[in-house]
Amino acid sequence: MARTPRYRMGSRNRNAGLAGISVGTGTIILCILTILATVVHALMPDMRATLVIDETSQFSFISLVANTFVVARSSLFGLLFLLGLICYFLWPYVKQIWYRARGPLIGAVLTGFLIVYGLDTALGKGVGSGLLSAIIALFWFGSTLESRWGEKRLLFFSFIVVACVNSVGALIAVSFPGSFTSIAGRSSAIVHGTTPLIYAFLTVWCLMFARTRLAILNIEARTLIWVLAILGALDIVFVGRLKGLMTLTSILVAYLLVSGLWRPRLLLDKLRLLIIESRIKRRRNNIRIVDKDRKYH
Numbered sequence: 184m185a186r187t188p189r190y191r192m193g194s195r196n197r198n199a200g201l202a203g204i205s206v207g208t209g210t211i212i213l214c215i216l217t218i219l220a221t222v223v224h225a226l227m228p229d230m231r232a233t234l235v236i237d238e239t240s241q242f243s244f245i246s247l248v249a250n251t252f253v254v255a256r257s258s259l260f261g262l263l264f265l266l267g268l269i270c271y272f273l274w275p276y277v278k279q280i281w282y283r284a285r286g287p288l289i290g291a292v293l294t295g296f297l298i299v300y301g302l303d304t305a306l307g308k309g310v311g312s313g314l315l316s317a318i319i320a321l322f323w324f325g326s327t328l329e330s331r332w333g334e335k336r337l338l339f340f341s342f343i344v345v346a347c348v349n350s351v352g353a354l355i356a357v358s359f360p361g362s363f364t365s366i367a368g369r370s371s372a373i374v375h376g377t378t379p380l381i382y383a384f385l386t387v388w389c390l391m392f393a394r395t396r397l398a399i400l401n402i403e404a405r406t407l408i409w410v411l412a413i414l415g416a417l418d419i420v421f422v423g424r425l426k427g428l429m430t431l432t433s434i435l436v437a438y439l440l441v442s443g444l445w446r447p448r449l450l451l452d453k454l455r456l457l458i459i460e461s462r463i464k465r466r467r468n469n470i471r472i473v474d475k476d477r478k479y480h
Contacts, residue, residue, distance in 0.1 A: 209335070344436050
């Protein structure tokens with residue numbers, strides 16, 4: 184049986200973005216699950232309480248998986264921002280396509296907008312933009328991970344993240360129904376959607392290309408994990424406490440799975456090492472250099 188390819192923390196692989204991307208079966212399965220769950224949620228109102236975690240506090244085992252794959256509504260601006268970000272990273276390829284096949288490119292863009300309009304008309308306003316944004320993000324980061332891990336490992340990782348995040352979300356929702364609101368306001372935020380899974384993929388991506396500097400932010404990829412955590416904390420304050428907690432849970436679970444710190448023994452060893460390093464640093468700070476010709480009384 185072939186071994187699953189592994190990666191090194193801090194790899195400088197140049198294909199950190201969409202360049203050289205190869206879509207695998209695992210990524211396609213995740214996209215199909217997203218499309219099916221979203222369509223069922225939109226067209227079958229009686230199934231909505233079963234598929235997602237909401238304020239009704241009705242626990243459903245199906246929602247522990249399906250909640251992630253029912254996309255949240257999104258604006259057209261969010262979709263355009265995502266496409267603009269992709270064009271930025273792939274600008275040389277976009278320029279080549281523009282000069283060689285300008286007509287088909289314009290046709291593809293117009294066709295995409297027609298698809299979004301049709302989905303919004305059939306499934307509800309904002310669903311088309313949200314679904315297309317989720318599919319693009321899954322293709323982007325899911326394919327990057329699958330090219331390193333393989334299909335089985337990607338799907339297993341996704342299942343663990345989805346189950347953990349939704350279990351935490353369902354437990355908090357049942358125990359504290361008011362957790363859907365934010366700290367700063369009274370607005371209630373929906374907690375279903377692919378955002379936690381995308382954040383988990385982003386966390387692993389940041390660990391894969393840890394020391395690679397990002398063009399836009401001019402920071403190392405591993406530093407982006409803290410940016411994701413800050414965004415999750417801001418969700419708690421301004422969007423919804425439960426939504427932010429589920430986002431932070433996805434980042435934590437992804438980091439523990441990749442680093443291996445989910446094993447208690449390894450985690451304890453890591454904590455002991457940090458304590459030892461802290462003691463050594465403290466002792467070094469107390470060392471003073473004494474001039475040999477100077478006398479101290």
